[in-house]
Amino acid sequence: MATNGVVASISVVNASLLDDSGFILSNTRTPVAIGPDNFLTPPYQLDHFLSQDIDFDFDSMDPDFFSILDPPDQHEISATVKPKATTISAATEAFQRSPWIWNPVEKDSALAAQGALTSSKSSLPDLASVRKSALAQNIISDHRDQLLGMVLETSRLNPQKITSFPSFPVQLIGALIAAGSQQEGETAIWEFGLALHESVRLSLAALLETDNTWGRDLNYIRAYQISIGLGLWSGFKRKMEIAEGFRQIPTTMLRRTGAFSWSHYYATSCQMIDTSESLEQKWKSWVRKESTKRLAIHTFISDVQTSIAFCKAPTMTTLDHSLPIPASEALWLATTSEMWKECFEDDNTLPRALDVSQDLTLLDGLGGQADIRLTYSLVLYGVWSQIWSYQDVCTRRLSRSMSANHTPDSASMWHMHQYSELYPILVTLRDRLTALDRATNRECLVAKLFMMLLHVSVLDLQQACGVSGGDEAESVLEALQERWFPMREARCAVWHAGQVLRAARAVPPTSLRDFYAVAVYQASLCLRVYGLLCERDDHRQGPHQVRPSSSDSYMNVRIPLDGEDLPERNAFVELNRGIPCVTSTDQSEHQLIPLTSHAAAMTTSLTILRNNFSAVGTLHPLVANLVELMQSLGEAKNDLL
Numbered sequence: 001m002a003t004n005g006v007v008a009s010i011s012v013v014n015a016s017l018l019d020d021s022g023f024i025l026s027n028t029r030t031p032v033a034i035g036p037d038n039f040l041t042p043p044y045q046l047d048h049f050l051s052q053d054i055d056f057d058f059d060s061m062d063p064d065f066f067s068i069l070d071p072p073d074q075h076e077i078s079a080t081v082k083p084k085a086t087t088i089s090a091a092t093e094a095f096q097r098s099p100w101i102w103n104p105v106e107k108d109s110a111l112a113a114q115g116a117l118t119s120s121k122s123s124l125p126d127l128a129s130v131r132k133s134a135l136a137q138n139i140i141s142d143h144r145d146q147l148l149g150m151v152l153e154t155s156r157l158n159p160q161k162i163t164s165f166p167s168f169p170v171q172l173i174g175a176l177i178a179a180g181s182q183q184e185g186e187t188a189i190w191e192f193g194l195a196l197h198e199s200v201r202l203s204l205a206a207l208l209e210t211d212n213t214w215g216r217d218l219n220y221i222r223a224y225q226i227s228i229g230l231g232l233w234s235g236f237k238r239k240m241e242i243a244e245g246f247r248q249i250p251t252t253m254l255r256r257t258g259a260f261s262w263s264h265y266y267a268t269s270c271q272m273i274d275t276s277e278s279l280e281q282k283w284k285s286w287v288r289k290e291s292t293k294r295l296a297i298h299t300f301i302s303d304v305q306t307s308i309a310f311c312k313a314p315t316m317t318t319l320d321h322s323l324p325i326p327a328s329e330a331l332w333l334a335t336t337s338e339m340w341k342e343c344f345e346d347d348n349t350l351p352r353a354l355d356v357s358q359d360l361t362l363l364d365g366l367g368g369q370a371d372i373r374l375t376y377s378l379v380l381y382g383v384w385s386q387i388w389s390y391q392d393v394c395t396r397r398l399s400r401s402m403s404a405n406h407t408p409d410s411a412s413m414w415h416m417h418q419y420s421e422l423y424p425i426l427v428t429l430r431d432r433l434t435a436l437d438r439a440t441n442r443e444c445l446v447a448k449l450f451m452m453l454l455h456v457s458v459l460d461l462q463q464a465c466g467v468s469g470g471d472e473a474e475s476v477l478e479a480l481q482e483r484w485f486p487m488r489e490a491r492c493a494v495w496h497a498g499q500v501l502r503a504a505r506a507v508p509p510t511s512l513r514d515f516y517a518v519a520v521y522q523a524s525l526c527l528r529v530y531g532l533l534c535e536r537d538d539h540r541q542g543p544h545q546v547r548p549s550s551s552d553s554y555m556n557v558r559i560p561l562d563g564e565d566l567p568e569r570n571a572f573v574e575l576n577r578g579i580p581c582v583t584s585t586d587q588s589e590h591q592l593i594p595l596t597s598h599a600a601a602m603t604t605s606l607t608i609l610r611n612n613f614s615a616v617g618t619l620h621p622l623v624a625n626l627v628e629l630m631q632s633l634g635e636a637k638n639d640l641l
Contacts, residue, residue: 090636171207172223174200178230182620190621197230197239215253218292225250225299232306233514235622247306248315251299259296260320262352265289270344276337283337290327297326297378304381305515307388308449308522311459317385321354325378326371345369357382360428373436377443380429380450383422387450390418391457419454426451442516445503448496449519452526455493456484461525464532465633477529477536485533491573494580494595497526498561501582504608505562510620512612517623524605524630527561527582531595534580538596558592562604602634 174196181193204224207214214220228250231243258264268286270279300316307314326332327350334340350370356362357379363372393415430447463476484490500523504512512520559568559578571577581592582604593600606627613619619627 090632171200171204172219172226174203175223175226175230179226182230193230194234194236194239197227201227201231201242216257218288218295221250221253222295224253225295225302229302229514232302232309233622235620235625244306244310244312247303251303251315254292254296254299257292259292260300260323262322262324265293265324267349269348270341274341279341280337283334283340286331286340290332293323294326294332294374296323297374301377301381304384307384308453308458309515309518311462314385314388318354318357318382321357321378321382322352324350325353325356325375326350328368329371330368332371343368353378353382360432373443376429376433376436377446380433380443380447383425383429383450386418386422387454390415390422390454393418395457395460422454423451426454441503441507442511445500445507445516445519448499448503449523452493452496452500452523455489455496456526458522458525460484461522461529464529465525466636477533480529481533481536485530485537488573490530490533491576491580493526494530495561495569495573497523497530498563498580498582501527501562501605501608504612507612509615510613512609512623513620514622517609517620517626520605520609521626521630524601527595527601527605528633530580531597531601534596558594560592561595599634602630606630606634 178193178197178200181189181196200223204220204227207220228243228247231239232247234240234243254260266289268282268289270282274282300320303314303316306312327348328343330343331340334343345368348369350366351362353375356375360379363370363375366372426447430444430451433443433447460476460480463472464480466473480490500519504516504520504523507516557568557571557578558581559572560583561580562583568578572580580595582595582600584591584593584600584604584607593604595601609623609627610619613623
């Protein structure tokens with residue numbers, strides 16, 4: 001049973017062979033043999049460490065480990081300062097080194113990092129100094145042996161050199177160990193996690209091919225989803241591309257079990273006459289359903305985050321919101337049936353997430369029945385598919401040649417109608433998340449990111465910065481200069497980008513990982529491109545820009561885009577008055593630096609990322625790659641002015 005609200009989505013529940021959710025549960029299976037003669041028998045002589053039980057604490061697992069990270073190849077993280085670039089080609093080269101572009105070479109393979117599996121005790125930190133987490137699990141030797149067998153089967157190592165580790169169902173526990181290893185700054189630990197993740201990934205694929213019923217096993221799907229997350233946010237190009245290609249598999253498995261359907265879930269009732277046995281049975285049945293629901297919610301959120309980070313269309317939409325909203329944390333975190341019954345209310349029927357997304361006031365009368373924080377997150381991420389469709393129409397509309405006699409058509413009218421619906425929804429969600437006592441700053445950061453993405457395409461921003469080369473950058477910059485930069489939506493985009501940075505400064509230490517680090521990077525792109533367009537406009541003095549008169553009181557006022565919402569903000573967004581700036585924290589005193597200052601946006605953004613990890617002193621590999629990319633883009637003096 002889960003002991004932490006965040007990690008609850010992967011809690012393991014012991015039950016019968018086939019539960020009423022349609023899942024085959026792992027604990028009823030006969031362990032799969034490791035090879036024809038079983039790797040765990042002589043001549044390997046492993047008895048000297050396989051005969052003992054080990055208490056394995058998930059010491060290095062962050063409670064928010066579903067934002068899972070896996071390390072990249074160290075060769076991809078440059079420890080040296082790159083020479084300052086002078087042309088747009090330098091920016092293009094910087095993107096070629098980024099985590100999103102991978103050109104495989106002969107040495108790239110699943111076994112490339114297997115040497116990390118043989119880490120010696122001398123290379124590991126003192127375990128007494130490793131922080132303890134709220135989740136601890138006693139692992140028996142049989143499970144540990146299965147994990148070791150999985151590693152042996154998917155590697156070419158001498159088994160006598162392998163450090164012993166336990167297992168649970170083997171693939172799930174292997175994924176958890178790999179996930180937990182990414183929460184520590186010790187190189188030897190996360191390199192071990194990198195190698196173990198490869199074994200988990202290969203074992204999951206082989207297991208499903210051997211027995212297709214694993215596709216209905218809840219723990220198997222959990223392990224697969226964690227493995228996908230490890231690869232997606234690793235910062236290691238090869239692992240990211242492979243994970244992106246296979247991310248649809250757990251979603252398909254959950255769909256086939258009906259996990260996204262309202263009919264899959266049913267109300268549970270508690271009565272005074274329930275015996276301890278019947279109450280225990282009801283509790284476990286409820287937990288199986290809630291576990292399925294929360295895994296489905298996590299899978300949905302992960303799909304949206306991947307869509308945003310990789311600039312790909314989402315594979316899930318609001319139609320997948322037919323499932324009920326999650327139950328309260330008090331119910332979910334109950335460790336016994338008696339505790340669960342104390343928190344249980346007679347009327348425990350929860351509305352569909354789809355209904356809540358259309359009317360947020362449905363949450364106001366639920367009291368303690370629902371997990372309000374997670375529900376708001378689900379509704380917020382559910383807006384993304386509509387934002388994607390809206391931006392798709394914007395791209396096609398702006399790609400048409402501008403003409404003096406152009407009149408609004410049906411697409412333009414739909415475009416305006418969609419905006420008038422989407423923006424107020426995002427404002428409401430942002431305000432509710434801000435007011436929610438238990439809301440994390442990361443959720444507010446996502447709301448502000450969505451408000452930025454409603455006004456600009458990240459793909460356009462990357463192309464304008466040179467991801468596709470100088471010619472494409474010039475073409476996109478020219479289009480943005482004529483059709484986006486003079487418009488109110490450009491100033492809205494850059495304002496919300498600044499607010500993303502403001503929210504990023506407020507998150508707890510080491511929280512700007514995976515998707516949230518990418519969010520800061522995308523905000524920095526928006527700020528940089530707008531600053532570049534301001535420079536181009538100053539050079540050209542084009543007639544499309546309305547110049548304020550010298551008597552305008554806001555003309556020379558510096559507007560802190562990453563500051564509070566002051567009256568000057570409205571003057572900038574609505575009237576294009578003032579000088580857009582970001583706050584520099586490099587100096588002892590905060591300074592407002594105009595976006596036209598060459599590297600202002602990138603320097604400010606990468607400083608925020610570095611400061612978020614100052615307590616541990618080591619950047620996570622994905623964050624390190626993003627910092628290097630932003631530093632290179634900031635140093636690249638663009639010659640397309």
